[in-house]
Structure formats: structure tokens, C-alpha cells
Amino acid sequence: MIHSIVQMGYLISGIGFILGLKMMSSPQKAVRGNFIAASGMILAVVLTIIYCLYVQPVIPYVSLLTVAVAIALGTIVGYLISYKVQMTAMPQMVSLFNAMGGGSAMLIGWMELQHGVQLAGTWIILSAGAMIGAVSFSGSGIAYLKLSGKKVEAANYGVRTLGFFLPLLLAGGMLIGHSWFSSQAIAITVLIGIALVYGVIFVLPIGGADMPVVISLLNSFTGMAAGLAGIAYQNKVMIIGGILVGAAGLLLTLLMCKAMNRSIMNVLLGAFKKENKKSKGDVGNLGVIQETDASEVALNLAYAGKVAIIPGYGLAVAQAQHACHQLEKMLEEHGVETIYVIHPVAGRMPGHMNVLLAEADVSYEKLIEMDEVNDQMDAFDVVIVIGANDVVNPAAEQNSSSKIYGMPIIRAHRAKSVVVIKRSMNAGYAGIENELFHLPNCKMLFADAKKGLNDIATAMKKF
Numbered sequence: 001m002i003h004s005i006v007q008m009g010y011l012i013s014g015i016g017f018i019l020g021l022k023m024m025s026s027p028q029k030a031v032r033g034n035f036i037a038a039s040g041m042i043l044a045v046v047l048t049i050i051y052c053l054y055v056q057p058v059i060p061y062v063s064l065l066t067v068a069v070a071i072a073l074g075t076i077v078g079y080l081i082s083y084k085v086q087m088t089a090m091p092q093m094v095s096l097f098n099a100m101g102g103g104s105a106m107l108i109g110w111m112e113l114q115h116g117v118q119l120a121g122t123w124i125i126l127s128a129g130a131m132i133g134a135v136s137f138s139g140s141g142i143a144y145l146k147l148s149g150k151k152v153e154a155a156n157y158g159v160r161t162l163g164f165f166l167p168l169l170l171a172g173g174m175l176i177g178h179s180w181f182s183s184q185a186i187a188i189t190v191l192i193g194i195a196l197v198y199g200v201i202f203v204l205p206i207g208g209a210d211m212p213v214v215i216s217l218l219n220s221f222t223g224m225a226a227g228l229a230g231i232a233y234q235n236k237v238m239i240i241g242g243i244l245v246g247a248a249g250l251l252l253t254l255l256m257c258k259a260m261n262r263s264i265m266n267v268l269l270g271a272f273k274k275e276n277k278k279s280k281g282d283v284g285n286l287g288v289i290q291e292t293d294a295s296e297v298a299l300n301l302a303y304a305g306k307v308a309i310i311p312g313y314g315l316a317v318a319q320a321q322h323a324c325h326q327l328e329k330m331l332e333e334h335g336v337e338t339i340y341v342i343h344p345v346a347g348r349m350p351g352h353m354n355v356l357l358a359e360a361d362v363s364y365e366k367l368i369e370m371d372e373v374n375d376q377m378d379a380f381d382v383v384i385v386i387g388a389n390d391v392v393n394p395a396a397e398q399n400s401s402s403k404i405y406g407m408p409i410i411r412a413h414r415a416k417s418v419v420v421i422k423r424s425m426n427a428g429y430a431g432i433e434n435e436l437f438h439l440p441n442c443k444m445l446f447a448d449a450k451k452g453l454n455d456i457a458t459a460m461k462k463f
Contacts (some may be wrong), residue, residue: 002054007236009047014240016040021244027354027364044237045071086319091211091349095144098219102136105129105225106192112232113188122232127188129228131195136221138199143211143218146203212349213256213264220249252350259344259408289425292443294452297384297419298459304381307331307338308373310410311353312346314387314422318449321360324386327457328362334463339368341410343391370410383415385436386449387422393434403432418442421452 017040023033049064078097085093109130117123206214227242229235257264301307309328315321331338340362346353354367377383385392392412395402412418413436420437422444436442445452 002050006047006051006055009043010235010237010240013040013044013047013237016043017241017244021248027358027367041241044241047237048235089148090355091215091347091352092144092147094349095140095147095211095215095218098215098222099137099140099144101222102133102140102218102225105133105222105229106131106137106195107133108229109133109225109232110188110192114185116184123184125228125232127191129225129232130188131191132221132228133225134192134195135199135202136218136225138196139203139214139221140199140218142200142203143214146206147211212345212347212352213253215349216249216253216256217264218249220246220253223247223249256345256350289437290440290443292419292445294445294447294455295459296443297445297456298463300382300417300419301331301336301384301456302334302460302463304331304336306380307336308377308380308383308412308415309338309340310383310385310388310392310412311340311342311357312386312388312391313352314449316347316352316356317387318451320386320448320450320453321356321362323450323453323457325357325360325362327453327460328366330457330460334460339366339373341368341370341373343370343388343410344408346388346391370408374411377411377414378416380415381417383412383418385412385418385420385422386453389422389434390432392436393432394439395432395435399435412436413439413442416441419445421445421447421449423448 016036020033020035020037020040023029023036026033049067052064081093107130109126112126113123113130117126203214203218223242223245225242227239227246230238230240230242253264309324311321311324315324328338328340340353340357342353344350347356357367358364388410390396390404390407390409392410393402393404394409394411394413396404396407396409397411399405418436418439418441420442423446425437425444437444445456447455
């Protein structure tokens with residue numbers, strides 16, 4: 001009877017995961033979806049404890065007490081971290097939490113194999129889950145450091161070559177480790193050690209701006225590791241959750257690569273190489289940079305009919321989302337139609353700009369995807385680019401020799417007038433000059449995003 005109730009509860013939990021994930025695709029329903037998915041997880045944990053107590057009582061009460069203490073500590077720490085984290089640091093937090101998931105999967109496999117298993121199939125499943133979890137754990141740790149601005153890079157091709165050979169070594173070790181080592185405990189420890197090293201080498205060469213792709217891929221790894229652990233434990237809810245996370249992470253990875261017009265291998269090889277940064281005023285052969293000030297921008301905005309705001313990572317760094325919303329409200333009061341145009345890979349994780357602007361109470365209806373408005377950009381009187389770079393570079397469409405040629409961009413250059421708020425002329429992650437900055441309809445407002453927006457808002461009060 002209890003077994004049937006637990007299995008039915010697992011089914012309900014799985015439905016909660018699916019429904020929650022589906023609702024998270026809509027900004028209006030995302031909070032509710034997150035609550036439903038979290039409720040499904042709580043139900044699954046409670047049912048698992050009940051199962052261990054009454055259906056398969058193999059866990060002593062002291063272990064259940066340990067589990068309860070761990071859950072309590074994790075809940076408190078997770079709440080405090082989530083409550084205090086700045087929205088600009090959200091990508092780092094996602095990486096850190098993903099590392100915890102990968103580490104958990106790694107430890108599950110390692111602990112189970114300390115006692116040895118008889119079936120080769122069980123060995124392969126547990127060792128694969130442990131190694132994938134180890135890659136996700138160490139790789140997510142490096143991603144966290146990169147997103148936090150730490151200097152952790154490895155452009156050395158020898159390091160990358162080693163990164164190609166290690167997976168082969170891991171695969172071979174997984175297949176023969178069941179009988180090769182005198183102790184399975186030694187075998188899995190060695191393989192996990194190699195996997196941890198590989199996780200570091202895997203992420204080290206990848207540029208910081210490609211971290212959204214890497215985070216999604218590592219998240220997929222964590223899901224796969226959890227699913228494999230679920231197969232080993234014959235736990236249906238772990239299998240469902242692992243498949244959902246693994247599939248969602250992989251699909252998101254591929255979608256972001258498509259949005260950047262790059263293959264997954266191109267991203268993982270760190271194909272964009274940095275060029276020497278150019279200082280303000282160093283325009284090369286592209287033409288003259290036109291500078292402007294807050295008063296001129298305010299005047300143009302006050303008499304505009306339609307305005308588009310294109311946010312980028314510079315908005316997040318300056319924590320300028322609230323200042324941006326205030327300017328948007330002032331424009332609306334002046335009768336100016338204002339929208340936000342969002343590039344799929346703007347920021348440092350999928351949906352980064354959406355989350356930032358939602359925190360500032362920007363209406364969801366004003367957040368427009370790039371594809372929905374790109375063909376109508378010439379209808380806008382003014383486009384304000386805030387901290388974005390390569391995602392508005394017309395070279396992606398017009399210069400076949402450019403590194404980013406073919407990458408989908410927001411066609412800001414087609415607007416009647418473009419204002420770029422940027423601290424300097426430093427290149428973006430592709431390391432190339434942005435041709436938009438040199439066009440005759442574009443002017444640069446060199447300022448921190450928050451200060452620049454506040455100055456424009458102050459100047460607009462005169463109109």
C-alpha cells in the first residue's frame with residue numbers, strides 16, 4: 001500500500017517538474033512555475049524518506065537525522081545566499097548551485113562504489129554518473145570564478161589538446177575499471193580525480209562572454225548525472241528530473257549557439273581571440289566617432305515618437321536597471337512609445353536582461369525579442385544601446401571577413417538615430433571594433449550606464 005502511494009507521489013512530483021518547467025518559459029508564470037517545481041521536489045524528498053522508513057528500511061535513524069540536518073542547513077544557506085545576491089551576480093550563483101548539484105551526483109556514485117558492485121552494467125551507470133558530476137562540479141567552479149572577474153584563462157593549445165584526450169581516458173577507464181583494478185573503490189576514485197581535472201581544462205580556455213553557453217551545458221551534465229543515479233537507484237523521480245534538466249540544458253545550449261551563429265565546438269574551443277583593446281578616440285580606418293552629451297540625448301528623446309532600448313551586460317555591471325526604468329517612464333509621460341529589444345545572448349546567462357528589468361518592475365509586455373522587431377527598426381526615431389557591443393555590430397551582416405559574420409544581431413543601425421551609452425571604446429568579447437559606433441547616425445555617450453541614464457533623465461525634466 002505504502003509502496004503504491006510513494007510511486008503515485010513520484011508521478012505527481014514528475015508532473016510538477018514538467019508543469020513548472022513549462023511555466024518558466026513565460027515571464028508572467030515563471031514565479032508560479034518555480035513554486036510548483038519546488039513543491040514537487042519537496043514532495044519527492046518526503047516520499048523518499050517515507051520509502052526508506054517503511055518500504056525498504058535500510059537507513060538507520062541516525063542517517064535520517066543527518067539528512068534532516070543537512071536539509072535544514074542547505075535551506076538556510078540557500079535562502080541567505082539567494083536573498084542577499086545582487087541581480088548582477090545571478091550568473092555566478094547559478095554556476096555555484098550547479099556545482100553543488102554536480103558534486104552531489106559525484107559523491108553518490110563514489111560512495112555507492114566504495115562497497116563494490118557485481119554487475120558491470122551497474123558499475124558503468126554509477127561510474128558514468130559520478131564522472132559526469134565531477135566534470136560539472138569542477139567546470140562550474142571555474143565558470144563561477146570567470147564570471148566573478150577572476151583571472152583564470154588558458155589559451156595554451158597543449159591544454160586544449162589534453163582536454164580532448166582525457167575523455168577518451170575516462171571512457172576507457174569506465175569500461176574496464178570494473179575488473180582492471182583490484183578494488184572498485186580505487187578505480188572510481190582515480191576516474192573521478194581525472195574527471196575533476198578534465199572539468200577544469202574543459203572550461204579554462206572558454207571566454208567569459210561564452211559562459212551562458214557553458215553554464216547551460218554544465219547544467220545539462222548535472223541533469224544527466226542525476227538521471228544516471230536515478231537509474232542505479234531505480235528511483236523514478238530522479239530519472240524524470242535528470243532527463244528534464246539534461247534535455248532542457250542541452251536544448252538551451254544549442255539554441256544559444258544558434259543565436260550566436262556558432263557551433264558548440266566553436267564555443268568550446270574558445271574561437272574568439274582577443275585583439276588589443278582600443279582606447280577612446282582610436283578609430284582606426286572606420287571613420288570618426290561622434291560624441292554627445294546628456295542634454296542633446298534628452299532633447300532628441302523628448303521629441304521622438306518611438307524609442308527602443310537595447311540593454312547589454314554594461315547595464316548589469318552598473319546596476320542601472322532602475323535608472324533605465326525611470327527614463328522609460330519619463331518617455332512614456334512625454335507620449336513617446338518605448339520598448340526594450342532583447343538579444344538571446346545578452347548578459348551572462350539566458351534571460352539575464354529579462355530578470356534584471358523585471359526586478360525594476362519593467363512591464364513584461366515591453367520586453368520584445370529581437371526577431372519580433374528586427375525588420376521594423378527603421379521605424380524608431382531613437383535607439384539607446386546600453387552596454388551592448390557585438391550584438392548590435394552591423395559587421396555581422398555586412399562584413400563577410402568579420403569574425404562574427406552571420407551572427408544574428410539587433411539591427412540598431414537601421415534606426416534614424418542611435419545613442420550608445422558606453423564607458424570606453426573597448427571591444428566586446430569578439431575583440432573587434434564595432435562598426436555601428438562609426439556610422440553617421442550614431443553618437444556615443446561615454447559614461448557609466450547608471451550615471452549616463454540619470455543625467456539624461458535630469459536633462460529631460462527641462463522639456
